[in-house]
Amino acid sequence: MNQTIEELITFLSTPQKIIITMHRDPDADALGSSLGWASYLIRKGHDVTVISPTEYAANLNWLPGMEYVLVYEKAADQRNCKRKIDEATLICCLDFSALSRLKDLGKVVQEANAIKMMIDHHLEPEHFAKWMIWDTYAAATAQLVYALIKEMEPDKQTIEIFDISMAECLYAGIMTDTGSFRHANVTPEVHLAVADLMLTGFDTSRIHRLIYDNAPLSRLQFLGYVLSQKLTVIPEFRTAYMVLTEAELLKFNSSTGETEGIVNYGLQVENVVMSALFIERKGEVKMSFRSVGLFSVRDLASSHFSGGGHKNAAGGRSEQSVKETVERFLSVLPSYQQSLLSVD
Numbered sequence: 001m002n003q004t005i006e007e008l009i010t011f012l013s014t015p016q017k018i019i020i021t022m023h024r025d026p027d028a029d030a031l032g033s034s035l036g037w038a039s040y041l042i043r044k045g046h047d048v049t050v051i052s053p054t055e056y057a058a059n060l061n062w063l064p065g066m067e068y069v070l071v072y073e074k075a076a077d078q079r080n081c082k083r084k085i086d087e088a089t090l091i092c093c094l095d096f097s098a099l100s101r102l103k104d105l106g107k108v109v110q111e112a113n114a115i116k117m118m119i120d121h122h123l124e125p126e127h128f129a130k131w132m133i134w135d136t137y138a139a140a141t142a143q144l145v146y147a148l149i150k151e152m153e154p155d156k157q158t159i160e161i162f163d164i165s166m167a168e169c170l171y172a173g174i175m176t177d178t179g180s181f182r183h184a185n186v187t188p189e190v191h192l193a194v195a196d197l198m199l200t201g202f203d204t205s206r207i208h209r210l211i212y213d214n215a216p217l218s219r220l221q222f223l224g225y226v227l228s229q230k231l232t233v234i235p236e237f238r239t240a241y242m243v244l245t246e247a248e249l250l251k252f253n254s255s256t257g258e259t260e261g262i263v264n265y266g267l268q269v270e271n272v273v274m275s276a277l278f279i280e281r282k283g284e285v286k287m288s289f290r291s292v293g294l295f296s297v298r299d300l301a302s303s304h305f306s307g308g309g310h311k312n313a314a315g316g317r318s319e320q321s322v323k324e325t326v327e328r329f330l331s332v333l334p335s336y337q338q339s340l341l342s343v344d
Helices: 003-011 028-043 075-087 105-111 141-152 164-177 188-200 204-212 217-230 246-251 262-268 297-304 322-341
Strands: 017-022 047-052 090-094 115-120 131-134 231-234 239-244 274-281 284-291 313-318
Touching (some): 003 131, 017 028, 017 075, 017 105, 028 090, 028 141, 075 105, 115 141, 164 204, 217 231, 217 239, 231 262, 239 262, 239 322, 262 274, 274 322, 284 322, 297 313, 313 322
Parallel strands (some): 017 047, 017 090, 090 115, 239 274
Antiparallel strands (some): 284 313
């Protein structure tokens, strides 16, 4: 057992007031790992509050414990969030490695007196936390939470540590961050972790349905519009991209989270190596990048769009107009042409 975990166990041996937070626009891994970790800490007798910086996708509302999640950007929750953070003795930062990923909540967390802890699998973390459970080879933060809890409870069987609700949350994070176990980040350790969690008896197919087969009709109609009207393919760069304006989002009444996963459809086009999605919302442009093989969208995002992430899945943001942002993206493609063409 490493020193960090020994120190953590000692610290958690007495009741603490704990905040758990995750990156803005949280996905299933961010929320699933946070709620799974929260459930474990609550069972250990701690006072735990989970705070999301922003709203989250409606298809994650079923996750056990979501009814207790506070949303910092909601005016009704903000004062309570600040009070809880002021009172906290530990702030756990899950599924992000830079405080800027918390949006407006980042400054509040940075200035808090509580000890900071990071659990994450993204590259190049900021060193703002006393305790870092960090591994870029982990497929998901939920996998790291599973491994951490197992290491903290070495003498207990899985069904003594995890209940169905905890297992569902962690499984949701692992399943989604591995693309339903089809991405290159799937390792034997991933399957072993999932197999162990399944001993609790939860229904894996139910979780898949709730996340992927639980969309309102409007979302499918919106997806049809995007794929038929907004998908552009550039064969000479083996790239596909889609652009969604704020007006289009309003037209289809597209809420937070309904654009999640759309960027992946670009990779289904024959011979495409990189897919990009540009979304204009609330005065900024959010970008999602996906790739296959050795081409690193993380390098592209960090070099040109103040972004980051993983080699084959990254994001970025721009304060320029959506037109200017897309023009910038198109202008840098020639410098990546050789790398894009060389992908098998």
